[in-house]
Amino acid sequence: MKLNNLIILLFVSLLAFSCAKQSTPMGGPQDEDPPVVLEMTPKDQSLNTKPEEITLVFDEYIKLDNANKNILITPRINKDEVIFTALKNTLVIELNQELEDSTTYVFNFQKSITDLSEGNPAENLKLVFSTGESIDSLNVSGSVNTYFPGRNDKLEDAIVGLYPLVDTTNVFIAPPYYLSQVDSSGNFNISNIKAGKYLAYAWQDDNNSLKAEYKSEAFDFIRDTITIDQNIDGIQFNLSKGDQNPIRLLRSSTLGSNYTIVLNKTPIEVTLENEEMGKEIFYTLGDKRINLFSKQVFSDSLAFNVSLKDSVGYQIDSLIWTKFEESDRNPEKLTTTANSGKSFYRNLPIELTFNKPIRDINYDSLYLSYDTASMIAISPDMLRFKDSLRRDILEINLLVPDSIPFETFSLKAADSTFLDIEGQYNEVALSANYKKLKTETLADAISGKIEGSEGPFIIQLLDSKGELKRESYLDQGNQFSFTLIESGNYQIRIIEDSNGNRRWDPANFEERRYAERTFDFIDPETGTKNITIRGGWKVEDIVITAQPKTGLRTNPN
Known part of the structure; x- marks a missing residue:
């Protein structure tokens, strides 16, 4: 009997629990309607009002999405003092500040207010009121x-x-x-x-x-x-981006047997004047620093006239006294990197970058290999340093004739091929690979003209990822052309080089100088930047129209 009573009691308890449990009804159409304002205080377009608090009541429960960012309030108020609170179907805005006299205020809610269930944003929601007699329009x-x-x-x-x-x-x-x-x-x-x-x-x-x-x-x-x-x-x-802080010299000091100059930003132009520059003393340019290296020790301090210019056009000139002394500090090891992986046709442009100026090269262990037994010797006339005062970027230019029937070429440099200014040899052998393109795989040309702008121009051919593949400079005229191009998808960018310094210059805020214009080819049919070209093709008569200049394009209406 007791067992029967226990079973009945358990059944009744489960039945009562199931009846008491609430859940969201299944099925039915999804709510796609945005919340609608039922009431605003103050009312939209109100005059002669200075509210301490603003209230909006909606037809359903709401939530706020990043109100401090998404709710735009004009004219400027102290937004740090404003408190936004969403409770059920009501938004309360506590201003906590005095509003200006005779001023029209606009609260543009954008998509900051959504319904609680589906996140549908309130559409085109604005509140406009004036603390004076009229609404500014x-x-x-x-x-x-x-x-x-x-x-x-x-x-x-x-x-x-x-x-x-x-x-x-x-x-x-x-x-x-x-x-x-x-x-x-x-x-x-x-x-x-x-x-x-x-x-x-x-x-x-x-x-x-x-x-x-x-x-x-x-x-x-x-x-x-x-x-x-x-x-x-x-x-x-x-x-456009451009660090607007003027370039500054932070400090300078000896570093081992060398000398370093530390800056607040990396300059784009460096002038170092001393009679030993390019003879016994060379430099490298790193991230926000200039490192001076000397072949020998100098017993006296040396004076350098230093002139630096940054990307936005600021310039500093300074006199620095340097020391190049004996040091027990172990020199940094010499490292080498190459522009490996580049494709070429006949003329192979190799670039080697070192972490220090190079003093000497052993040409017996520097060559171009194209099979297990064949090579092209590298001779001094094929080499040049990109900057003779730095000697840290070495350019090797050589012609690979079509009579050599190979596609892959490797630059080889054994260990101890390069000797740096501190007497350190490269300890690791270098191998960099390059691919020779076949004539039949190359497109003949991409050519066109520029409209709506005056040169000189920097014309850049970019791949589909936006990486620079070719560049040319146009002093006069508006016609451009790139020939013998590897098949693929490309983009063309034009830089209007107004000052003729062969680089793009960003805006200078203090001097009220605009950034130099850039504009891209836009396909009028597809609306994209892409130009597709294949072997043997020519893409001609491309028209690249300049973007509008900064400023007022049309007359007020």
Whole structure:
């Protein structure tokens, strides 16, 4: 009897538990509707209001996605003081600060508010109100382009900002007064602007600080003051990176028997003046440092006039007294790297890079091998140092005739082939392989012209990964051509070398100088950068049109 009662009690308990348990109903259509605002306090387009708190009530439960980044508030307020709270179907924004008089405020929620169940974002949600008698209604719009875009760069991470001309801050110091997020197509629109004079900037806001970083973030600016007294359309920005900190000499000192100069950044131009330079003393350029090497010890200090220029154009000139003394410190071992893996046709360009200046070469153990028993001897007339004051990059140029019926060639250098300035030989033998291309596998030419720009030009042929394969310089005219090209997919980039220094120059913010323009070939049919070419082909009459310059492209409307 007791056993029967126990079984009945257990059955009733399980039945009660199953009835009490709640679960999400199975089936039914998925919720695809975004949350809809039922009530706003203050109301949209309100006048003469200075709220301490803003409330939005929705028709369903909501959640916030990174409100500090995704909710754009203009004009500028202290966002660190703002508190966003989402509870059930209500969003509360505590401002915790006094708003400006006679000012139109815009809260652009973008995609920061989603429904709780499916994550559908509220669409085109904005709140506009004024602390004065009227709503400011002026708009500024345009587009943003990126020079040398990185793989992780997204235009929708970029920001365009306006700073009042009377503002003492700028894009590197503080967030803008008005701002807009750039969309994935590179377009932007800033609305509800008060009439006045402004400075305009755009930047890749990778760290979500609402201001640009001197060293790491691409940026651009409009050089002239923009007077906004009517709607303006057609502002163009071209983002580019360039460390805006001026180059500085941090310290210099002896390092063993050598001398080192430490900098805050790596220069692109180095001038070292002393009568021993290129004779007894040579240098290498490393990451933020210049290393001076001497063949011999000098009893007295030597004076060097040092002139350095960085990538954005800043220059320093200094007088440095150096010492080259005896040292018990063991010299660093000599290392060698080669541009192995390169393909070539007839002319084989070999490049060897050393960690120290080279004093001597043993030509008996340096040669080009193309089978187990055959080789081409390397002679002094085939060699040149890329910079005679450095002697750390050795270029070997030789002709491989078509009469040699082999595809693979190997540069061989035995140990003790190279002697550096400190008396160290290479301890490891070098072997670098190169592939000779057959005539029938080569495309005849890629040629075309440049429109909408004036030279000189740097013309770069890139592979499908964006790596540089060939480069040419065009002093005059707008016609270009690359011949005898390996089959494959390519891109063409044009650099407008305005100052003729044969390199691309980024913007200089302090000097209000724009970055040199770059633009790519875009296939008008596919909208891509790719050019496919095969053996025996010619791709002619390519037209590369220059991108718009930074600035106001069209007249205000």
